[in-house]
Amino acid sequence: MATTQKTVTSSKAAAAKAEAKDAPIEFDHEGVHYALTRDDANNLEFFELVEDDNMLRAVRLLLGPEQWTAFKESLRGEDGRVPLTVFDPFVSKVLEAIGGNFVASPSS
DSSP states (O other), rough: HHHHHHHHHHHHHHHHHHHHHSEEEEEEETEEEEEEOOHHHHHHHHHHHHHHHHHHHHHHHHHHHHHHHHHHHOOOOSSOOOOOOGGGHHHHHHHHHOOOOOOOOOOO
16 A cells, blocks of 8 residues: 555656646746746756846846836836846846846846
């Protein structure tokens, strides 16, 4: 009976792992909900941009046009500008969501 229990537990763990693999990566920032696919985060071009310390382009690529626009619009000031100071906290949130151990450079 122990073998049956172990098999059931292993099957449940495998199913949960497969489901998590297909589940979107979701996070909220400043009242906006963002969702990425696992494929979005598994992108060599994204990591090339991160390695080249081009975080602006990396995050824009990762989010795609619609979510990038939503990010900017959610933080646009009354003067019509999106202050650069809001970017680093957002980068940290994005990298945390995809499970990256990266540190965004202040000059990104």
